[in-house]
Amino acid sequence: MRLRVDVLPGEALPYPDVVLVVDVIRATTTACCLLEAGAEALYLVAGLEAARAFKDRDVLLAGEVGGLKPPGFDLGNSPREALEAPVGGKVVVLSTTNGTKAAHAAARTAKHVLLASLYNAHAAARLARELASEEVAILCAGKEGRAGLDDLYAAGVLAEYLGLLGEVEPEDGARIALSVKRSYQDPLEALALSAAAQALRAVGLEADVPFAAQVARSATVPLLTGRVGEALIFRRAHPGQGG
Amino acid sequence: MRLRVDVLPGEALPYPDVVLVVDVIRATTTACCLLEAGAEALYLVAGLEAARAFKDRDVLLAGEVGGLKPPGFDLGNSPREALEAPVGGKVVVLSTTNGTKAAHAAARTAKHVLLASLYNAHAAARLARELASEEVAILCAGKEGRAGLDDLYAAGVLAEYLGLLGEVEPEDGARIALSVKRSYQDPLEALALSAAAQALRAVGLEADVPFAAQVARSATVPLLTGRVGEALIFRRAHPGQGG
Numbered sequence: 001m002r003l004r005v006d007v008l009p010g011e012a013l014p015y016p017d018v019v020l021v022v023d024v025i026r027a028t029t030t031a032c033c034l035l036e037a038g039a040e041a042l043y044l045v046a047g048l049e050a051a052r053a054f055k056d057r058d059v060l061l062a063g064e065v066g067g068l069k070p071p072g073f074d075l076g077n078s079p080r081e082a083l084e085a086p087v088g089g090k091v092v093v094l095s096t097t098n099g100t101k102a103a104h105a106a107a108r109t110a111k112h113v114l115l116a117s118l119y120n121a122h123a124a125a126r127l128a129r130e131l132a133s134e135e136v137a138i139l140c141a142g143k144e145g146r147a148g149l150d151d152l153y154a155a156g157v158l159a160e161y162l163g164l165l166g167e168v169e170p171e172d173g174a175r176i177a178l179s180v181k182r183s184y185q186d187p188l189e190a191l192a193l194s195a196a197a198q199a200l201r202a203v204g205l206e207a208d209v210p211f212a213a214q215v216a217r218s219a220t221v222p223l224l225t226g227r228v229g230e231a232l233i234f235r236r237a238h239p240g241q242g243g
Numbered sequence: 244m245r246l247r248v249d250v251l252p253g254e255a256l257p258y259p260d261v262v263l264v265v266d267v268i269r270a271t272t273t274a275c276c277l278l279e280a281g282a283e284a285l286y287l288v289a290g291l292e293a294a295r296a297f298k299d300r301d302v303l304l305a306g307e308v309g310g311l312k313p314p315g316f317d318l319g320n321s322p323r324e325a326l327e328a329p330v331g332g333k334v335v336v337l338s339t340t341n342g343t344k345a346a347h348a349a350a351r352t353a354k355h356v357l358l359a360s361l362y363n364a365h366a367a368a369r370l371a372r373e374l375a376s377e378e379v380a381i382l383c384a385g386k387e388g389r390a391g392l393d394d395l396y397a398a399g400v401l402a403e404y405l406g407l408l409g410e411v412e413p414e415d416g417a418r419i420a421l422s423v424k425r426s427y428q429d430p431l432e433a434l435a436l437s438a439a440a441q442a443l444r445a446v447g448l449e450a451d452v453p454f455a456a457q458v459a460r461s462a463t464v465p466l467l468t469g470r471v472g473e474a475l476i477f478r479r480a481h482p483g484q485g486g
Contacts (some may be wrong), residue, residue, distance in 0.1 A: 006389070006390075007250045007251070007390045007419075008250070008251060008390075010388050010389070013388060013465060048337075143415075145253050145256060145415075146249070146253070146256075146415065146416065147249075147251075147390075147415060147416050148415050149251045149415040149418050150415075152415075152419050171389075171438060172386075172389065172390060172391050172393075172395075172436075172437055172438050173389065173390050174391040175392050175423075175436060176250075176390060176392060176395050176419065176422075176423055177426075178426075179419075179422045179423045179426035179427075180418075180419055180422045180423075182422075182426060183421075183422035183425060183426065184422075193415075193418060194415055195414060195415050224421060
């Protein structure tokens, strides 16, 4: 199976059938935790206004401005908070910039879009492997158009695990991600050096970094199941369910 | 000094004062070799039509289509050929897609744009250091919107050498490039695995890969000195000339 890692969302590239979107600090980690905590569905939207458009419906709003919970929102974008939040049976509208942009880019041509993080890395890789026939792409969200060390590290963990599940042919991006993975002693070392982690420290949310650095703690994989307006709808999936 | 590596040309990012553009297989290696061989100037253009527009002037045309010399051109895009070519005192119009796109992106906001490769890595890094006050960016050209292992490796060599010349603060992209550099035993191992090298092998030009993998063989650095129409004009510069 061919294995591709895009270090940033591309402009007009066709993506293969199966794409793992990675925004490890913090959107795809938080997305996993919200579904793990029992949310019925996630609506992924780009920006606060798009989220507020859902305000009158029976939903919870989650997101961030400069790392912090926006005024009028129910939740921030913290995976620690998400795991404890009373979201059981609810739809959560999650506003994130980089993660949503990447997910939309993937959804343009991919058949299956999965949200992956270190937290659900093994489950996400297994589900991708089950769904893919010829190629899996890992799409790193980055940060405002710049590659993120955190996302490349997570892509390297996913790439390495995909290689354990079966033979893969890595292209340039996958080799870059594997180099990053193998250059650090442990996930926290890499994540803590990233610009994304620095931004969290600046607003006192540095505890989210070691949380996001935990590998394979969850078997929950957010899987794209449809759209409502501009929002992408993700629901809980698990490997071994038969696709 | 801050050190930044962009794994691909960005969309609307401001670049710092000094940018090293890297397209190691092969445009920036060939550019160095053409000036090393005595060319008076290089006109870097995107595409064959832009190059042919200079046909009536007293210039040589160099470039490639699918790796090979285009019909009516004087030279291909081979650094081996460039070093031996009768270009003394001539203007060479060099048509390359990815390298030119990256150089144009850098030229939008940078004060100094340098073309860097492994072949001139130490000279390019020294000149960048001399010209920069606060920040140096290394901009990888990539290949059709995808990150290249060859360019990331070369960026890692430049980043490492810049770190030897004085203290640097690497951001995420620079750490990614340094990881790639340190993951391979030698330059040829990394370059030979890249998609760019595979494309050269497909057209029988694989001998350009070990050539491009030579480190610090030239003290010649192509430096942007102006424009003529859409073309970027590069001339020979050396570190230690006083900027």
